[in-house]
Amino acid sequence: MRVPRFGLWWLALALLGAIQIGCSAPSTEGDTASASTDAPTAASTAAMSSAGVESTVPAVQDGAAQDGTADSGTQDAPRPVPAQAQFDPLRLLEATLPDEQLESGWIRLFDGYTAMGWFVEGKANWSIADGVVRVDSGEHSYFCTQLQFSDFEFQVDFRCDPQTNSGIFLRTTPRPGNVATDCLELNIAPPDNPFPTGSFVRRQRLEPEQLASFDPTQWHTYYVRVEGRQATVHLDDRQIMVLDDFDAAPTGHIALQHNSGRVEFRNVLLRPIGLQRLRTDAQWESDWTAATKPGDSMQVTGSTEGLHIVGGLGKVQSRKSFGDFALQASYTLASPQVNSGIFFRCIPDSMLDGYECQVNHATIDGDPLRPADGGAGAIFRRQDARIVVGDGTRRTFLTLYAVGPHMATWVNGLQVVDFTDRRAPDDNPRRGLRLAPGPLALQGHDPTTDVLFHSIAVARP
Secondary structure (H helix, E strand, C coil): CCCCCCCHHHHHHHHHHCCCCCCCCCCCCCCCCCCCCCCCCHHHHHHHHCCCCCEEECCCCCCCCCCCCCCCCCCCCCEEECEECCCCHHHHHHHCCCHHHHHCCCEECCCCCCCCCEEEECCECCEEECCEEEECCECCEEEEECCCECCEEEEEEEEECCCCEEEEEEEECCCCCCCCCCCEEEEECCCCCCCCCCCECCCECCCHHHHCCCCCCCCEEEEEEEECCEEEEEECCEEEEEECCCCCCCCEEEEEEEEECCEEEEEEEEEECCCEEECCCCCHHHCEEEEEEEEEEEEEEEECCEEEEEEEEEEEEEEEEECCEEEEEEEEECCCCCCEEEEECCCCCCCCCCEEEEECCCEECCEEEEECCCCCCCECCCECCCCCCCCCCCCEEEEEEEECCEEEEEECCEEEEEEECCCCECCCCCCCECCCCEEEEEEECCCCCEEEEEEEEEECC
């Protein structure tokens, strides 16, 4: 895609906007109130970050609270971000996934247009355009996920020049250490390399003849399942490798490598595995308890369709507590304006004192880039969704990762929030950073709340 020239004013905005898509103006409303504002949120920041410029930015958003409190954390050292071609921010909606993949739990790690959820470690000419992230020169460098993952299924398309040396790093640090013991490197390399394409570097070699007539200049697909101490690899729908009983960190980043030569990546997907479903049927009380605010009302009904919450103010609180976790839920709202939420790391038995992942699809003037109340997937009063995905009135799929102070959400497979809480520690997440485990809570917000939670499942990240 050809990148138009911009004036200095637009360039300055682009450099600011590249930090994240989705920062919003401060809100003075309470956590349970609805707030509509014309202040620039996802619309302006998405436009700013679409310019094709190079910049250095913090690895993650500062995480300043939107309730006017100061951020007392320390910023990460600046890291480079890839050049991004200009695009219409509404095209992000094209990155949502089809229902079949959503029902299986897949999310898109790389949206094809921005570096949201990623950072660059090392100096190389990473760039993003036309759904592809590519690199062909520079130092050893890594395009690395902000989040860390433990057990998962991972899929990526790649193509490269015949002599390119690249790879996929799993459960890694941003600067990989000893790939024989600390992490996994699934290689992309020519046949004369000690570990050709399909090999785990310094662990298990795949002989080049096992790839048959493999042409690296064409698109190919790696599919990897990492569970415990076993990794299984498919290349183009054919199993090529099983690595058993390996030593590596139990959790870590996923990184795409530049070593030498040109390489391109697209369709980067992940599916968390090992999730345990919490009951939403008629026996929902085996996993949940319900409570309402004194003087208020809320009705909760479980069925084969899911857990139906009507009215409020109240909560449905999980009996188990969770600290770091991956959560996947699906829900349907009676209308886009219905207000609910999934609270996490809550103070037990307190009325909705926790972080809130927003469940609300209202927009200002019908513009998906202008959420009226944070938007679905927002970490409420911390970071708005960069775009409102769908209207919530058909089955909608939400994924939430909370790993230490870092939180990220996806709606229908598209990442909408990437947030790090840098506030001072506090037992109450309304006031500061809470890492301690706490129950989940499904919100009844007000008398108009009408939400059907079809499924909720949770696992370690």
